[in-house]
Amino acid sequence: FSVLLTPGLYILSSDSSDVTKRSDLHRMMDMTAEKLRLIGGSVEMVDVGTQTLPNGSSIALPKVVTARFGEDPSKRTVCVYGHVDVQPAKKEDGWATDPYELTDIDGNLYGRGASDNKAPVLAWIHTVEVYKDLPVNVKFIIEGMEETGSNGLDDMIVAQKDSFFSDVDYIIISDCVWLSKRPALTYGTRGNCYFFAEVEGPKKDLHSGVYGGTVMEPMTDLIGILDKLISPSGKILIPGIREAVAHLSDEEWKMYQDIEFDLESYKREIGLSQLMYSNKVDLLAHRWRHPTVSIHGIEGAFSSPGTKTVIPAKVIAKFSIRQVPNMDPAMVEKQVTDYLHSVFAKRKSPNKLNVTMVIGAKPWLADPKHPLYEAGKAAVKRVFAVEPDLIREGGTIPIARSFQDVTGKSIIMLPIGGFDDGLHSQNEKISRYNYMEGTKLFIAFLHEVSQMEKH
Numbered sequence: 135f136s137v138l139l140t141p142g143l144y145i146l147s148s149d150s151s152d153v154t155k156r157s158d159l160h161r162m163m164d165m166t167a168e169k170l171r172l173i174g175g176s177v178e179m180v181d182v183g184t185q186t187l188p189n190g191s192s193i194a195l196p197k198v199v200t201a202r203f204g205e206d207p208s209k210r211t212v213c214v215y216g217h218v219d220v221q222p223a224k225k226e227d228g229w230a231t232d233p234y235e236l237t238d239i240d241g242n243l244y245g246r247g248a249s250d251n252k253a254p255v256l257a258w259i260h261t262v263e264v265y266k267d268l269p270v271n272v273k274f275i276i277e278g279m280e281e282t283g284s285n286g287l288d289d290m291i292v293a294q295k296d297s298f299f300s301d302v303d304y305i306i307i308s309d310c311v312w313l314s315k316r317p318a319l320t321y322g323t324r325g326n327c328y329f330f331a332e333v334e335g336p337k338k339d340l341h342s343g344v345y346g347g348t349v350m351e352p353m354t355d356l357i358g359i360l361d362k363l364i365s366p367s368g369k370i371l372i373p374g375i376r377e378a379v380a381h382l383s384d385e386e387w388k389m390y391q392d393i394e395f396d397l398e399s400y401k402r403e404i405g406l407s408q409l410m411y412s413n414k415v416d417l418l419a420h421r422w423r424h425p426t427v428s429i430h431g432i433e434g435a436f437s438s439p440g441t442k443t444v445i446p447a448k449v450i451a452k453f454s455i456r457q458v459p460n461m462d463p464a465m466v467e468k469q470v471t472d473y474l475h476s477v478f479a480k481r482k483s484p485n486k487l488n489v490t491m492v493i494g495a496k497p498w499l500a501d502p503k504h505p506l507y508e509a510g511k512a513a514v515k516r517v518f519a520v521e522p523d524l525i526r527e528g529g530t531i532p533i534a535r536s537f538q539d540v541t542g543k544s545i546i547m548l549p550i551g552g553f554d555d556g557l558h559s560q561n562e563k564i565s566r567y568n569y570m571e572g573t574k575l576f577i578a579f580l581h582e583v584s585q586m587e588k589h
C-alpha cells in the first residue's frame with residue numbers, strides 16, 4: 135500500500151464490508167506486513183479466525199499485523215494502532231475521480247481510505263523509517279476489519295494482554311481528524327451500535343399494479359417503524375436511551391466554549407443552510423457526546439435509476455446509534471429490539487420483523503490532563519507553532535475502549551487528517567500538507583514521549 139501516495143497508481147479496494155473484495159483485503163495485510171519487514175521490523179501476522187456471514191457460511195478474517203521496532207528496556211514502548219481496510223466506494227456514488235486510483239489535484243490526494251486510515255498508517259511507518267535511533271521502542275498493531283467493528287481483534291487483545299502488550303506503556307491512535315484548520319488532540323470517541331431490521335412478507339417480489347392494495351407491504355412497514363426511531367428535531371424516541379447519557383459537566387461546557395469553531399464555515403463545508411443547533415456548544419455536544427440515530431440504507435429496495443413498479447418481498451434497513459458514556463451496547467440492543475417489535479405489533483401486519491445488532495462498539499474517553507496529552511501539545515507546538523484543540527470525535531474506533539479496559543494502558547488519539555477530508559464520503563482525500571506535517575508531528579511526538587516520566 136505504499137502505492138497510496140504515488141498518484142496515478144491503483145489502490146487496493148480493501149473494503150472490509152464487501153466479502154467479494156476479501157482477497158484484496160488479504161493482499162493489503164500482506165503488503166502492510168511486507169512494508170514493516172522491509173524497514174526492519176519483527177513482524178507477525180496473527181490469525182484471528184473466521185467471520186460468519188448472514189447466510190451461515192464463514193470466511194477467513196484478515197490477519198492482524200503486529201510489528202516491533204526496538205527492545206531496549208531503558209526506553210519507553212509505544213504501540214501504534216491503525217487499520218488498512220476501507221468503507222465502500224464506487225465512482226457512480228458521485229466521485230470526481232476513480233476512488234481506487236490515487237489522484238493528486240492541487241496538493242490533495244484523492245482516494246478511498248486516503249485519510250481513513252491509510253496515509254496516517256503510512257506516516258507512522260515513515261516515522262519509524264526515518265529515525266536512525268528511535269527514542270522509544272515502537273510496536274504496531276494494524277488490522278483489516280475496523281470499518282465493520284474490528285471483528286476478531288477483541289479476542290486477540292485479550293489473548294496477547296500478557297505477551298505483546300506486557301511492555302507497552304502507551305497506545306497511540308491516529309484514526310480521526312482535526313476539527314478545523316488547527317491541529318487537535320482527541321480524548322474521546324463515540325461508540326456505535328449497528329442494527330439490521332428485516333421485514334419479510336410475500337415469497338417473492340410482486341407487481342404493484344396487480345397486487346398493490348391487497349397486501350401489507352414490507353417496505354411500508356419498514357418505513358413506518360424507522361420513522362419512530364427519531365423525531366425531526368433529533369429527539370431519540372427509543373425509551374431508555376436518552377436517560378443513560380452522562381450529564382455535560384460545567385468543566386466540559388467550558389472546554390467546548392473555548393474551542394474556536396465557526397458554524398458558518400461548517401455549514402459551507404457540508405453544503406447546508408441550517409443545522410440542528412445554532413450555537414457552538416450545543417452543536418459540538420451533539421456531535422461528540424450525545425447519541426444519535428442515523429439511517430444508512432435499505433437492502434432489497436429498488437435503488438437504480440428508472441421506474442420499476444415493484445413491491446419488494448423482503449427489505450433490510452441498516453441503521454446505527456452512536457454511543458456515549460454511560461450507554462451500554464447490550465442494554466441498547468434490548469431497548470431497540472423491544473421497542474421496534476412493540477411499534478411493529480401496533481401495525482397488525484402479517485409480515486415478519488427480525489432485528490439484529492451486528493456491531494456493538496462502546497464509547498472511549500481519556501483524561502486530557504494525562505501527561506501523554508502534554509507530550510502531544512509539545513509536539514504540536516514544535517511542528518505547527520500553535521496550541522492544539524482538545525477535542526472529542528463523533529465517530530467510532532471500535533477497539534479503543536477494549537485497549538483501555540483490557541490492557542489498562544493510557545491512550546492518546548493524535549489525528550493528522552483535515553476537517554474536510556470527507557471520510558466515508560465521495561472524494562475522500564488527504565492533503566500533502568497534512569500528510570507531510572503529520573509525519574513530522576509523529577516524529578516530534580516520539581521524541582516528547584521519550585522525555586516523559588514513566589506513568
Ligand SMILES: CC(C)C[C@H](NC(=O)CN)C(=O)O
Pocket residue numbers: 250251280281282283309326493495528529530531532557
Ligand atoms: C463501527 C464503525 C463502522 C466505525 C467507523 N470508524 C471510523 O470511521 C474511524 N475510521 C465509524 O463509522 O465511526
